[in-house]
Amino acid sequence: GNYYYVNEIAMVRSGNFVIPRRWKLRDGKELWADAWPVTPNNDGTATYLIDDQRLVNIKAADLILNYFDLCERRQLPPCCACLLERSKHHLSAMPNSLHRLAQGEPLYSSWITVWADDVSANRSKSWNKHWNLYITHGNLPRKLLQQEFHVHFASTSPNATVAEQFAAMKRMIEASQTDPIRVPSPGATEFSRFRLFVNDADADNPMQSEECGHIGSNGNYDCRRCRRGGSEAFRVTDEGYHRLFEAQEPRSAKETLSEVKAQVQLACHGVTKHVSTRQTDTGVKDSYTQHWIDMLLKRARELKAANRSRSEEDIAKELMEWVIQNGDNIYNPFLQVPGFDPSRDTPIEVLHTILLGVVKYGWHMTHTSLSEEQQSIFFLRLQSSSIDGLTIPPIRASYLWQYRNSLIGKQFKQILQTAVFHLYELVDSNKFDLWKATGSLCALLWFPEIPNFEEYIADVKVAAANVLDIFAKIDPSKISTKIKLHLLDHLPEDICRFGPIIGRSTELFECFNAIFRFCAILSNRISPSHDIAIQLADQEAFKQRITGGMWQQTDGQWVCASPQVCSFLGKHKILQNHLGWTPLMYLSFKDPGTARAVPQVRRVEVAWSSTEAIKSLNPPSHEPLSSWIPGVHIIAASSDVCKVGSWVFGKSPFAVDKSIAGRIKQILIQKTGSTTYVVLEAFEVSSACHAVFDMPVLRLRQGEKSSITLLAKDIHFIINVQHDCLYAGCSATGSRPRMQEREASGVNEQFIEHKDVERYIINMHALHNAHMLRTILPRALVAPVPYIQDRYESHKKFVKPLRQAYNEKQKKLEAERLKRAAEKVAKAGKTGTAPAQGSNVAESQSPVGHQGDAELGEQDKH
Known part of the structure; x- marks a missing residue:
C-alpha cells in the first residue's frame, strides 16, 4: 500500500489536500493525523494556500493519494505566487528526505525513556554500588508502561558512570537515525524500519x-x-x-x-x-x-x-x-543527543519530588511539633479512616507511629490522603493549611487524563503557589534550601510537554531493581556487570520469544516461536508474575454493570417485595414474588469495584445529565434475567464547602433518610468519603481486644466510635478518580483558591527574619576577621617584622538592606 509521510502534500477522499504534521492514535485504535489544510485561493488563479496557522484532524484511512501519486498524475496543487516565499520552506521539504532512509519500506520513530541511578547490587544493607541504565518504549500506551514486563535492562557497571554508559547508547541512537533498524513485520512477509529517539530521562533529582x-x-x-x-x-x-x-x-x-x-x-x-x-x-x-x-x-x-x-x-x-x-x-x-534537551526533558518525578519531598517535609514539620499525647490522638484517629475508594493497603497506624521518621512512598500516600481529617485541633492553622494545600496539589498531579487542559494548568499553578507560600510562611528558609519545593514551579511546563505528570513516575524502575539484585547475587564477582548483563539479556530474549517476537537465524531467515509456545504465557499465572506481565483482558475496561453474587453457601434469595428497592423513591416495576439474588459488588463505568457500603456517584433518575451521590445499600441481581439494580442511600452535595476542611459535604437528601434505585450500569465511579467527626464530636470511646495473628491478645485498645450523625465529607485529597470527581462536582466547590493575593508583599514579610539572620552572621564574620587581623599585627610587632602589605586590612561587608545593594560577603557556596 501507499506510505504517507509528514510534511508532504496528500489528498483525502473528499478531494481536498492536506499536509500531515503528526500521526496519533485516537482511543488506542484509529490512526489520525494533525494536518495543515491546503485550500483553494479564491482569486481566480487556480492556486492553493498552505494554511500553516491552523491544524485539522483527518483519519489516516481517508488518505487516498500520497505526494508521489500526485506528482505522477500531475495533480500536485500549485501554490499561490504571492505567497510562494512563505510556502517555499514547506515545498522545499517535499519529498520528505526520510524516503531515502526508508528505501521504500514503512519508517517509524521509537521514543524511549531512559532511567538511570546508582543501585546496590546486594540484597542486604551492605552497599555495593552499581550504576544502572534501563529503558522503556514510550510509544506504548501508559497502561502497558506500568507493567514491569516493559522495563528493559540496558547496561550496568560498578565502575563506568551513567554518562559513560549512555555514550554507548548515544552511538546506537545516532546510528539508527542514519541507518534505520530493519525488522520483519508480523508474518515476516514485509519489513519495516525504525529510528530511535530519546523522549525523556527519568531519575531522582541528583x-x-x-x-x-x-x-x-x-x-x-x-x-x-x-x-x-x-x-x-x-x-x-x-x-x-x-x-x-x-x-x-x-x-x-x-x-x-x-x-x-x-x-x-x-x-x-x-x-x-x-x-x-x-x-x-x-x-x-x-x-x-x-x-x-x-x-x-x-x-x-x-x-x-x-x-x-x-x-x-x-x-x-x-x-x-x-x-x-x-x-x-x-x-x-x-x-x-539530537532532539533531546536534558534541561527540559528531565521531568519532575512524583515519587522523589512530591512524596519523598513535599509530603515528607510537611510530615516532618507536623509530627515533630506534636506532643506524645497529641501523636497518640492523631494515630488513633488515623486508624479510623475509611480507605474504601483510595486504592491503598489497610492503614497500620501503630506501624506508622513507630517508624514515623523513616516512612517510604506508599506510606506517605496513605498519610497524604487521610491526615488532614485528623489533624484538626492538634496543629496550628499554618500547618493545617499546609496539609490542605498539599493534598489539593497532589490530587491534581495524580490525574491520569486531563479533561480541560487550560483549566487544569491554571489549577496546578494556583495549588503549587499555595504550597510554596505556606511553606514560606512556616519556615522561610525552606524555599531557599529545598530545591524540590522550587521544582513545583516547573510543573505546568512539564505537564504541557509530557501530559499527566503521573505518567513519569519511576516507581516501576525502582521495582525492577529487585530483578537486577537477583541477577547480581548469582555473579562470581570476578566480572559482575558482565554476568548480570548476560542473565538479563537472556531474560529479554526469553520475553521476546514467548510473546511472538521474531529473531534471525544464522542462515538469515526470520523465525518465531510456535503458537503453543506463544500461548503459554497467557495460561500460566506463575510465569506472568515472574515476568511482571498482566494480560490485556485485565487491563481493558470491564463491562459496566457486571455484578458478582453472594457465594452459593451464603446466598439467600429474596422476593422483590422484600427488597430495599421497593422502598426507594423510584421503585422499578417487577412481580412482587420474583426472585432476586443479593450481590457482593458491581463494576462501575470506571471499572471500579463497588461493594455494599461503598460511596459512589451515579446517574440521577430525577434529572437529565445530572449525577447523584450515595452509599450502596443493596445490590440485586435478577435470577431469571439480566437486570442488576443498585439501591443507594441518597445524599446531596452541599452548596458550600466545609468551613474547616474546604471540601464538599454530603448530607441526607432533603434532610431525611431516603433511597433510590439505579441500574448497575448507571454507576459512574467510586469515591472516598470520611465521616465528619469534627461536626459529630466523635472520640475514642470504643474499646476492643487487640488482635495478634488473627487472635485476641487479651489486651484491649481504644478506637474511634463514629456517632450516628449522617454528615460526611467528600475526600478531595483522594488520588483515585480525582479527575472524575472534579468533573462531576460544581466548579465552585473544587477550584483552588489562592492562599495569598499579593504574593510579593507577603514574600517581603517572610524574608525579613532571613535577612536579619544573614546580617547578624555577616557582623560576626566581620568581627572575627578584624580580630584575626589585629592578632596578626600584634604578633608581627612582637617579632619586629612588618606584616605583608594589606594583610592587616579586612574586607568590610555592609549588611544587606531591603534591596540588597551590598556586595557579597560570605564566600558563595558551590
Whole structure:
C-alpha cells in the first residue's frame, strides 16, 4: 500500500489536500493525523494556500493519494505566487528526505525513556554500588508502561558512570537515525524500519542534575531547569527571595554545552580558581567533563613547571589542540543527543519530588511539633479512616507511629490522603493549611487524563503557589534550601510537554531493581556487570520469544516461536508474575454493570417485595414474588469495584445529565434475567464547602433518610468519603481486644466510635478518580483558591527574619576577621617584622538592606 509521510502534500477522499504534521492514535485504535489544510485561493488563479496557522484532524484511512501519486498524475496543487516565499520552506521539504532512509519500506520513530541511578547490587544493607541504565518504549500506551514486563535492562557497571554508559547508547541512537533498524513485520512477509529517539530521562533529582551538567542542589544556582538562585546575599533581598518562587530564565542543552566548552578552554590555562568561579557563577559543572578539566589543569601546571619560560598562551594552545582532537568525547553525551534537551526533558518525578519531598517535609514539620499525647490522638484517629475508594493497603497506624521518621512512598500516600481529617485541633492553622494545600496539589498531579487542559494548568499553578507560600510562611528558609519545593514551579511546563505528570513516575524502575539484585547475587564477582548483563539479556530474549517476537537465524531467515509456545504465557499465572506481565483482558475496561453474587453457601434469595428497592423513591416495576439474588459488588463505568457500603456517584433518575451521590445499600441481581439494580442511600452535595476542611459535604437528601434505585450500569465511579467527626464530636470511646495473628491478645485498645450523625465529607485529597470527581462536582466547590493575593508583599514579610539572620552572621564574620587581623599585627610587632602589605586590612561587608545593594560577603557556596 501507499506510505504517507509528514510534511508532504496528500489528498483525502473528499478531494481536498492536506499536509500531515503528526500521526496519533485516537482511543488506542484509529490512526489520525494533525494536518495543515491546503485550500483553494479564491482569486481566480487556480492556486492553493498552505494554511500553516491552523491544524485539522483527518483519519489516516481517508488518505487516498500520497505526494508521489500526485506528482505522477500531475495533480500536485500549485501554490499561490504571492505567497510562494512563505510556502517555499514547506515545498522545499517535499519529498520528505526520510524516503531515502526508508528505501521504500514503512519508517517509524521509537521514543524511549531512559532511567538511570546508582543501585546496590546486594540484597542486604551492605552497599555495593552499581550504576544502572534501563529503558522503556514510550510509544506504548501508559497502561502497558506500568507493567514491569516493559522495563528493559540496558547496561550496568560498578565502575563506568551513567554518562559513560549512555555514550554507548548515544552511538546506537545516532546510528539508527542514519541507518534505520530493519525488522520483519508480523508474518515476516514485509519489513519495516525504525529510528530511535530519546523522549525523556527519568531519575531522582541528583541524577537528573548530573545528566544536565548541573552543579547540583547545593550550588548558588541550584535548579537544573532554570537560572534561579544567586548568592546568599541576593536571596535574602526582597526581589531575590521573591524570584525563588518563580521559574526563571530556562536553561538549554546548547547553552550548557557551550558553557562546559568554555570551562574546558579556561582549564587549559591552568588556573583552578578561574574555572571554579565560573562554575559557581553559572551553575554549570558537568561531572562527566570535570574529569578532563582536572586533567587539563594538572597538565598545564606540569608543562609550566617543566619550562618556566614558556608562556601561558603557548601551553593553552597545546592543550586546546588535544581538546580539538578528542572532539565530543570529552563532553557529556546527554548534552549531545539530537532532539533531546536534558534541561527540559528531565521531568519532575512524583515519587522523589512530591512524596519523598513535599509530603515528607510537611510530615516532618507536623509530627515533630506534636506532643506524645497529641501523636497518640492523631494515630488513633488515623486508624479510623475509611480507605474504601483510595486504592491503598489497610492503614497500620501503630506501624506508622513507630517508624514515623523513616516512612517510604506508599506510606506517605496513605498519610497524604487521610491526615488532614485528623489533624484538626492538634496543629496550628499554618500547618493545617499546609496539609490542605498539599493534598489539593497532589490530587491534581495524580490525574491520569486531563479533561480541560487550560483549566487544569491554571489549577496546578494556583495549588503549587499555595504550597510554596505556606511553606514560606512556616519556615522561610525552606524555599531557599529545598530545591524540590522550587521544582513545583516547573510543573505546568512539564505537564504541557509530557501530559499527566503521573505518567513519569519511576516507581516501576525502582521495582525492577529487585530483578537486577537477583541477577547480581548469582555473579562470581570476578566480572559482575558482565554476568548480570548476560542473565538479563537472556531474560529479554526469553520475553521476546514467548510473546511472538521474531529473531534471525544464522542462515538469515526470520523465525518465531510456535503458537503453543506463544500461548503459554497467557495460561500460566506463575510465569506472568515472574515476568511482571498482566494480560490485556485485565487491563481493558470491564463491562459496566457486571455484578458478582453472594457465594452459593451464603446466598439467600429474596422476593422483590422484600427488597430495599421497593422502598426507594423510584421503585422499578417487577412481580412482587420474583426472585432476586443479593450481590457482593458491581463494576462501575470506571471499572471500579463497588461493594455494599461503598460511596459512589451515579446517574440521577430525577434529572437529565445530572449525577447523584450515595452509599450502596443493596445490590440485586435478577435470577431469571439480566437486570442488576443498585439501591443507594441518597445524599446531596452541599452548596458550600466545609468551613474547616474546604471540601464538599454530603448530607441526607432533603434532610431525611431516603433511597433510590439505579441500574448497575448507571454507576459512574467510586469515591472516598470520611465521616465528619469534627461536626459529630466523635472520640475514642470504643474499646476492643487487640488482635495478634488473627487472635485476641487479651489486651484491649481504644478506637474511634463514629456517632450516628449522617454528615460526611467528600475526600478531595483522594488520588483515585480525582479527575472524575472534579468533573462531576460544581466548579465552585473544587477550584483552588489562592492562599495569598499579593504574593510579593507577603514574600517581603517572610524574608525579613532571613535577612536579619544573614546580617547578624555577616557582623560576626566581620568581627572575627578584624580580630584575626589585629592578632596578626600584634604578633608581627612582637617579632619586629612588618606584616605583608594589606594583610592587616579586612574586607568590610555592609549588611544587606531591603534591596540588597551590598556586595557579597560570605564566600558563595558551590
